Amino acid sequence: MSKTITLQADRINKHFHDPVNIHVLKDITFSIYSGEFVSVIGKSGCGKSTLLYILSTMDTDYEGNLIIGGETMRNKTDRQLARVRNEKIGFVFQFHYLLSEFTVLENVMLPGLKLGKLSEEQVREDALDKLDQLGIKKLAHKAANQISGGEKQRVSIARALINNPSIIMCDEPTGNLDKANSKIVFDIFKQLSAEMHQTILVVTHDPEFAEKTDRVIEMEDGRIIRQ
Amino acid sequence: MNGGLIFEIAKSLLLARWKQSLVAAVGVTFGITMFIGLLGFMTGLNDLLDGLIINRTAHVRLFNEIKPNENQPVNISSEFADSYNFIQSVKSVGERERIYNSGAILQALKSDERVLGIAPKISAQVFFNEGSIDITGVVNGIDVMAESKLFHFDDYVIAGNSADIAIVTNSIILGKGLAEKLLANIGDVIQLTTIQQVRVPLKVVGIFQSGIQEFDKVQSYASISTVQKITGQPNNYITEIQVKLKDIGQAPAMAKVYAQLFQTEAEDIQTANSQFETGSFVRSLISYAVGITLLIVAGFGIYNILNMLIYEKMDSIAILKATGFSGTDVNRIFMVIALSIGLLGGGLGLIFGFLLSALIDQIPFNTAALPTITTYPVNYSPVFYIIGVTFSIITTYLAGWAPANKASKVDPVVIIRGK
Numbered sequence: 001m002s003k004t005i006t007l008q009a010d011r012i013n014k015h016f017h018d019p020v021n022i023h024v025l026k027d028i029t030f031s032i033y034s035g036e037f038v039s040v041i042g043k044s045g046c047g048k049s050t051l052l053y054i055l056s057t058m059d060t061d062y063e064g065n066l067i068i069g070g071e072t073m074r075n076k077t078d079r080q081l082a083r084v085r086n087e088k089i090g091f092v093f094q095f096h097y098l099l100s101e102f103t104v105l106e107n108v109m110l111p112g113l114k115l116g117k118l119s120e121e122q123v124r125e126d127a128l129d130k131l132d133q134l135g136i137k138k139l140a141h142k143a144a145n146q147i148s149g150g151e152k153q154r155v156s157i158a159r160a161l162i163n164n165p166s167i168i169m170c171d172e173p174t175g176n177l178d179k180a181n182s183k184i185v186f187d188i189f190k191q192l193s194a195e196m197h198q199t200i201l202v203v204t205h206d207p208e209f210a211e212k213t214d215r216v217i218e219m220e221d222g223r224i225i226r227q
Numbered sequence: 228m229n230g231g232l233i234f235e236i237a238k239s240l241l242l243a244r245w246k247q248s249l250v251a252a253v254g255v256t257f258g259i260t261m262f263i264g265l266l267g268f269m270t271g272l273n274d275l276l277d278g279l280i281i282n283r284t285a286h287v288r289l290f291n292e293i294k295p296n297e298n299q300p301v302n303i304s305s306e307f308a309d310s311y312n313f314i315q316s317v318k319s320v321g322e323r324e325r326i327y328n329s330g331a332i333l334q335a336l337k338s339d340e341r342v343l344g345i346a347p348k349i350s351a352q353v354f355f356n357e358g359s360i361d362i363t364g365v366v367n368g369i370d371v372m373a374e375s376k377l378f379h380f381d382d383y384v385i386a387g388n389s390a391d392i393a394i395v396t397n398s399i400i401l402g403k404g405l406a407e408k409l410l411a412n413i414g415d416v417i418q419l420t421t422i423q424q425v426r427v428p429l430k431v432v433g434i435f436q437s438g439i440q441e442f443d444k445v446q447s448y449a450s451i452s453t454v455q456k457i458t459g460q461p462n463n464y465i466t467e468i469q470v471k472l473k474d475i476g477q478a479p480a481m482a483k484v485y486a487q488l489f490q491t492e493a494e495d496i497q498t499a500n501s502q503f504e505t506g507s508f509v510r511s512l513i514s515y516a517v518g519i520t521l522l523i524v525a526g527f528g529i530y531n532i533l534n535m536l537i538y539e540k541m542d543s544i545a546i547l548k549a550t551g552f553s554g555t556d557v558n559r560i561f562m563v564i565a566l567s568i569g570l571l572g573g574g575l576g577l578i579f580g581f582l583l584s585a586l587i588d589q590i591p592f593n594t595a596a597l598p599t600i601t602t603y604p605v606n607y608s609p610v611f612y613i614i615g616v617t618f619s620i621i622t623t624y625l626a627g628w629a630p631a632n633k634a635s636k637v638d639p640v641v642i643i644r645g646k
Contacts, residue, residue, distance in 0.1 A: 053640045056549070058548070058549060058638075058639050058640050059640050078553055078554050078555075079553040079554075079555060081553075082548070082551050082552060082553035082554075082556070083551065083553075085549065085550065085551045086550065086551020086552075087551070091549050091550065093549075097542060097545070097546045097549075098546075099239075099543050099546060099547075100243075100543075101239040101240060101242070101243040101543070102239060110232075110236075110547075110550065111550040111551050113232045114232060114550070114551050114552060114556075115551070116232075159550065163551075
């Protein structure tokens with residue numbers, strides 16, 4: 001089976017101009033294949049988070065090329081990029097970032113409703129399925145700010161999955177969790193990768209977490225030193 | 228696209244901060260309420276004051292002024308056409324006071340389609356005799372039916388019956404101030420002397436109060452035939468024709484035409500009472516200025532609250548953007564919030580504005596000058612309500628525009644990383 005490339009970074013360079021010119025990312029070139037569970041590790045300040053935000057299309061101030069699902073992300077409008085994030089990318093952040101005005105279920109449903117491909121009823125069913133899959137279906141109708149940190153992180157994974165994205169990007173997904181919850185979250189990723197062949201890209205500084213993934217990309221001073 | 232979803236999110240954000248939202252809406256409500264209350268009251272007052280004049284004043288008045296003839300014979304004479312003529316001791320012509328050919332003029336006016344109605348009038352200077360004292364005054368000979376119909380003469384007769392002057396021979400309606408001076412009541416007979424030195428007894432059948440005291444001290448009304456009789460004039464003697472038009476705006480133009488056509492002086496209401504229009508205009512201007520200021524202040528309230536909401540909801544905005552909402556979507560969400568506050572506040576403002584107007588309308592307002600008025604006047608014109616709600620939407624739109632724009636530009640990276 002030939003592997004298809006899900007995400008490709010081609011000589012990505014990034015400078016911070018303020019207050020002084022700093023070359024943060026230097027010629028980053030790598031590819032992530034469909035179904036891979038990849039982690040990016042590196043010390044704090046090596047540019048791994050910066051890279052993630054470029055890969056996620058939220059940061060557009062860079063040189064080089066980013067290709068997601070065969071499409072270049074260069075020269076796309078704000079609206080088009082929003083569409084890409086909505087459809088093809090699922091996010092899990094270090095801090096769960098759920099919308100506290102909504103219930104758990106609504107939080108999971110939002111990106112699906114935004115995509116607008118399915119009816120509200122179908123999105124609701126999908127969302128409940130995803131919550132069930134992650135073992136938190138019973139929380140569906142709770143307010144988002146009334147559940148524990150570990151549960152929030154699982155809700156945000158469910159939210160990331162709602163549109164069946166080509167890739168899930170995570171920024172220190174276990175950075176804010178205790179051991180037990182970290183393990184639960186990692187197991188979920190592992191399971192998604194193994195059973196659903198979900199492509200996952202995790203940025204972490206936790207070598208223990210990284211070691212258990214399929215492939216590790218190590219960064220230092222804005223360069224990839226191992227992949 | 229996604230309209231429903233955007234409304235849903237806007238609703239949730241709005242309800243999450245419902246107290247602040249309510250305060251903002253109350254600001255708009257207050258602005259609109261005061262706007263409508265103030266303008267309704269001011270316009271009511273304007274209408275009342277204008278009505279004092281306009282209701283009682285002819286739109287076009289035809290009369291002859293006592294003045295010297297402009298075309299003195301020597302100027303008309305061809306013999307002296309080339310010379311420069313100095314004429315001294317020119318005298319006015321008293322006979323000119325009457326309107327010549329009044330019957331034909333009345334006929335012509337009656338058949339004019341633009342004319343709502345006409346009322347002929349005679350004014351005669353007289354002395355009212357109270358014992359040995361003579362009080363100067365004016366007797367107006369009027370067609371009481373036409374006068375009541377066109378100029379609300381009835382409204383100002385506070386005692387007695389205005390129609391009686393047409394029925395009872397040799398009867399008179401006295402101004403309130405004049406009646407007090409003459410110690411005259413209804414049913415009494417008063418004596419007056421005309422300038423032709425004829426002494427006439429007249430029966431008082433009514434008292435009127437115009438609201439202008441100086442006026443009431445000298446004026447009195449009798450029927451046209453009575454005045455013709457006491458002044459010894461024939462029954463086609465008329466000194467003034469009052470014309471009420473269907474469209475008051477045409478008065479200046481028509482006055483010019485009539486002056487030419489009938490060879491009389493013709494004065495239109497706009498020229499005669501220009502100060503009232505100026506007064507009304509300034510009062511309206513002030514009311515609008517105050518009302519709009521209130522709305523702008525309310526707009527700043529909305530601006531502040533939206534700004535605060537955006538700072539508080541930075542995380543939510545970032546997450547919305549990260550999960551696929553574009554800047555435009557975020558902008559729309561906040562515009563929907565702003566406009567909902569505006570619409571809710573504006574809608575309530577209309578209701579409270581109406582209630583405030585109704586309340587003002589109930590406050591007793593008794594003044595000797597205005598016999599027909601018992602409560603403060605209020606105008607309920609829908610125009611104010613339309614302006615009010617339109618303006619509330621415009622201010623909230625403008626107040627929401629900057630914060631919504633700011634929200635749409637929130638960079639999710641900064642927020643997510645900044646934590």
